[in-house]
Amino acid sequence: MPTVDDVAQAAGVSRQTVSNVLNSPEIVREATRQRVLEAISSLGYRPHASARRLRTRKSATIGVRIDPWRDGISGAVLDRFLHKLTEHADARGLRVMVFSAADPDDELARIRRLREGSDVDAFVLTATTHGDERIRALTEQGVPFVAFGRPWDPETSAVRHRWVDVDGRAGVAGAVRHLREQGARRVGWIGWPHGSGTGDERRAGWEAACGVDADARAALARHVEDGVTEGSRAAAELLALPEPPDAIVCASDSLALGAMIAARTAGRPALPVVGFDDTPVAAAVGLSSIEQPLDDVVAAALDLLFGPAGDDVRPNPSSDEEPTDRLLAPRLVERRPGHLALDAIPGT
Structure with a gap:
């Protein structure tokens, strides 16, 4: 696996400059930053995830609730979604934590505990419903999240949040x-x-x-x-x-x-x-x-939550952020x- 030293040598810069590009890119000149990024891309370098988590005090983890088991046919959809989410998250250097909850209230309590313990940075909500109380609660608490499922009523639609759905x-x-x-x-x-x-x-x-x-x-x-x-x-x-x-x-x-x-x-x-x-x-x-199109659903959800190809979670959307949702076509x-x-x- 390529190291920071390999990247520095390929870009013709110091080890500290590579570290600055990864952690404080705003202090690096644009031409130098681009040279380092090109070296990172060509070598396939990936920063050490554990060290980065310790340095940034972020878990680099996404939380998602596992729905109660139904039958093996309909339940396969969530199973495939979780696999796709894990694959796409791993490509960004992120992890996925799954957890169970008996109902929406229990899910919110689990989310609160995971946030208090700094175990999870952001969440993916599934199975949205009319008057979904999770959306309003997480928005009011400032918990970053994206929903797989649109708001189904005017009350929930009025709460500005990120979502992805299939038409x-x-x-x-x-x-x-x-x-x-x-x-x-x-x-x-x-x-x-x-x-x-x-x-x-x-x-x-x-x-x-x-x-x-x-x-x-x-x-x-x-x-x-x-x-x-x-x-x-x-x-x-x-x-x-x-x-x-x-x-x-x-x-x-x-x-x-x-x-x-x-x-x-x-x-x-x-x-x-x-x-x-x-x-x-x-x-x-x-x-x-x-x-x-679950690959597209997951890619869109992560783009909304972390930005294109990013791994730093974005805060919940402000009043002028666009777009905050994606509606995808099935086939x-x-x-x-x-x-x-x-x-x-x-x-x-």
Whole structure:
């Protein structure tokens, strides 16, 4: 591994000048600073993280709560997000600390303790909700954070903070339009109960693109808790209608897998079904799904929190900082069913 001395020799400067460029760049002449940075880049030098943490009195650590375990299908999305976050953070010389919490109040208490112990510099919030109390509390306390999930109501939107999200409405609308272009005329919807910001937004995409009147939309939609069994039951109801759907779009891959099972049971194994999140199960059974660009989500979150390629946390945004949010586009991954027999999937 290259050392500070190697960088100094390559740039033709002293060891102290290299240290100044890394820790107090404002005192170094621009031409010299650029020469040192070029040497750092060409050699692939990385400052010793432990020494830097002791010197700056910063932990270089990002905290993120692990959501309570659900099922292995929907839970895969957070797992992939955490892996991406860890990879991108490591490239910046940062660490990720995961912690559990029973509810938002417990999460805020854990964050307070981690901050008091100087264990974590900044946080990533996940699973934002209507009236999310975490956003207001962390803003008022001056705790640096970025949310994976937008504010879902005017009250939370009024609290200026950084967030990154995926445009679920656009993703679902695009999938519905694609199905209609392929000949579908009655595209059904299986989503979550009303009140979920993410679920309501995805349903809005279906409503905007399905091309049927309000009565038909009411007949073609079902709202259930997330799960394979619930998705199968809801799809069976839709397929038993006098005018059943000729395609189904779902708010998650769990629901979509259930819909695939119901379609096979009803003698319609070729019924187009689209899920959301593009989980490994979707790939295994040949389920079309809407993919969230998690690499881009993580990169945008870290850019907002630390600046482009930086590792020094930024304070919460001031009134004139722009931009403070990023809304990213998902994409439809189209597959043919049958890559793996449905009865080979645990729990089906």
